[in-house]
Amino acid sequence: MASDNNKLSLDSIRDSLIRQEDTIIFNLIERIKYPITPTLYKEASSSSWNISGSLFHYLFQETEALHSKVGRYLSAEENPFFPDKLPASIIPPSKCTPVLHPAAECVNVNEKILDVYKKQLLPLFCTDQADDEENFATTASCDIQLLQALSRRIHYGKFVAKVKFRDCTDQYKPLILAKDRDALMKLLTFEAVEEVVKKRVAKKAFVFGQQVTLNIDDNTKEAKYKVDPSLVSRLYDEWIMPLTKLVEVEYLLRRLD
Numbered sequence: 306m307a308s309d310n311n312k313l314s315l316d317s318i319r320d321s322l323i324r325q326e327d328t329i330i331f332n333l334i335e336r337i338k339y340p341i342t343p344t345l346y347k348e349a350s351s352s353s354w355n356i357s358g359s360l361f362h363y364l365f366q367e368t369e370a371l372h373s374k375v376g377r378y379l380s381a382e383e384n385p386f387f388p389d390k391l392p393a394s395i396i397p398p399s400k401c402t403p404v405l406h407p408a409a410e411c412v413n414v415n416e417k418i419l420d421v422y423k424k425q426l427l428p429l430f431c432t433d434q435a436d437d438e439e440n441f442a443t444t445a446s447c448d449i450q451l452l453q454a455l456s457r458r459i460h461y462g463k464f465v466a467k468v469k470f471r472d473c474t475d476q477y478k479p480l481i482l483a484k485d486r487d488a489l490m491k492l493l494t495f496e497a498v499e500e501v502v503k504k505r506v507a508k509k510a511f512v513f514g515q516q517v518t519l520n521i522d523d524n525t526k527e528a529k530y531k532v533d534p535s536l537v538s539r540l541y542d543e544w545i546m547p548l549t550k551l552v553e554v555e556y557l558l559r560r561l562d
């Protein structure tokens with residue numbers, strides 16, 4: 306969607322952000338089936354595995370390398386977590402005019418996303434801590450899919466910023482020239498939209514996380530959900546939307562380069 310330059314509007318981008326909520330919530334539900342699994346994220350040097358870094362890090366880097374070869378990071382919607390380690394794509398880049406300003410490539414907050422994910426989000430969402438060795442690879446694959454979904458959503462801020470600048474250039478230009486981050490942040494913020502997002506994702510978590518049964522008696526039992534809706538709302542309020550806005554500001558600050 307975001308590759309179609311002519312049709313790009315704030316409404317179409319917001320529609321995509323809404324659709325991405327489903328992906329994030331489903332991936333979250335998948336990941337939290339497993340415990341935190343501390344060994345997965347620890348340096349593997351002391352183990353018998355012949356790798357440097359953690360098993361999670363190894364699988365993530367190798368996954369990105371493979372995806373890079375088949376052109377994943379040629380898309381402006383994708384941002385790598387290990388940009389310095391990527392092999393070239395075997396697929397040639399598209400000949401279409403790029404949608405974003407070339408400086409968009411320098412905006413990458415994945416290091417922050419990874420840090421927040423490991424230190425704050427996993428402990429918040431995963432209640433159990435255990436080393437389930439049989440599921441190391443599956444657990445790490447769930448982490449990677451969730452992180453890629455979070456990264457794509459947060460870096461969509463570049464497209465949001467692009468249309469906001471295009472539609473209100475007169476308001477944004479002086480703030481960019483003055484490098485006034487706070488004023489840019491204020492101008493691009495829509496509190497009413499954020500309130501709707503928080504309520505909608507909580508509702509989606511409630512609906513997607515229900516146990517679906519065909520037994521009518523089950524409706525009367527106390528409902529059990531796979532993910533706490535209030536935590537999903539908090540995920541958006543405290544991390545996803547602030548990081549999206551950070552990406553918007555970073556993109557705008559480079560927009561006139």
Ligand SMILES: O=C(O)C(=O)C[C@]1(C(=O)O)C=C[C@@H](O)C=C1
Pocket residue numbers: 319322465493494495496498499502545546547549550553
């Ligand atoms: O919809 C927008 O205008 C956005 O900038 C996206 C977003 C979000 O992350 O959902 C971020 C900032 C706004 O305050 C509202 C929503």
